[in-house]
Amino acid sequence: MSISIENKVALVTGANRGIGKAIVESFLNKGAKKVYLAVRNIQSTKELEEKYGDSVVTVHADLADKNSIIKLAETAVDVDVLVNNAGVGKPYATIGKDAEADFAEQLEVNAYGLLRIANAFADTLIKNKGALVQLNSVASIKNFAPLSTYSASKAAAYSLTQGLRSDLGAKGVTILSVHPGPIATDMGVAAGFSDGASPSLVADGIVSSLKNGDFHLFPDPMAKQFESAYSGYAENVVLAE
Template identity: 60%
Template sequence: MRYSVKGKVALVTGANRGIGKAIVDAFFAHGVEKVYLAVRNPESTQDLQAKYGDKVVALPVDVTDEASVKALAEHTRDVDILVNNAGIMKVVSPLSEDAESALQEEFNVNVFGLLRTAQAFADTLEANKGVLVQLNSIASMKTFGDMTTYCASKAAAYSVTQGLREKLGEKGVSVLSVHPGPIATDMGKSAGFDEAPGAETVAAGIVEALEAGDFHLFPDPMAKQIEAAYQSYADNIILGDLSV
């Protein structure tokens, strides 16, 4: 379903830096009316508040806390576009003694955080005929040894996103699954990707993908390599009708 962001109200988790911050900028550049900046520490959004004034509202949220997510949803019933961007990455070998704790932490944020957020906002998105944008990764399709636990969490998040596409779709809500490659954010740099494309590449791609009515977005050069190999499977299996 094609979707224009112009005149809409958006909420972006993890909006204070990196891809989240770039999404806020891209939304305003394309006519979004208001953006809720949903972050752990609202003071971390002061530069965005100075830039956009009363067009932004900073609100606290901890996606690992169900009550926090529900409280956020209660205060933002005018949301049309929900961007679930908050996520964490641990650089750890699957043979490390820290692998289990890393996996638990990443699942709590990257997977259960998605579930909590989607469930809390489902009624609002249905009422407003809105969209859910989920920041996944090429790591949902390809595992890299020292990012094994992160990749596992993103693979699970992608699986959940597919289920949300089906069930929210029945309510008239569109879902976009975003799969960037390495991006030059703080997270990307921590994994050694200093020369990667900027976050604005992902943000611009999201606006374009929503307008095109796409389910998958592979926004950057490395991601597009994955897309080229994955396209047939995505079209015939992920998006295909297997009931016939």
């Protein structure tokens, strides 16, 4: 299903920096009517508020807190396009004394957080014939050993995104799964990638993919290498009816 961002109300989690901030700016530059900036620290969006004025609304959101997400959905009842960008990620291998705790922390935000967002906003997105965009990763389809627990948490999120395509897609909601490679963000640098692609590639790619009605987006040069290798499996298995 195709959806244009023009004149739409959007909500972006983790909107204060990196990919999230780029998405906000791309949406507004391409005609979005309003964007909710969903962040844990409501003081962190001052720059966007000063730049865009009444076109943005800062709201509190913590993906690890179910009640926070329920309150968010009760506030943002006019959302057409929801982008679940917020996530956690840090280098941690499969073997390590704190591997279990690290995996649990990343699952809490990256996978359970998606479940909370999807369930809280399902009725609104169905009513508005809207879209849910999930920021996954190339790590969701291949485990990178130095980022093993992160990769596993994103694999869980990607699987849930496929489930949402079946559940909400049948009710008129567009679902988009985004799989960037290394991006020039604080998280990317912390993971050891100093030459990541621009966040704007992800942001502008989302706008185009929503308009095209795509399910997968591989926005940057590394991600496109994955897309080329993965396309046959995606078409014949993931997207098979």
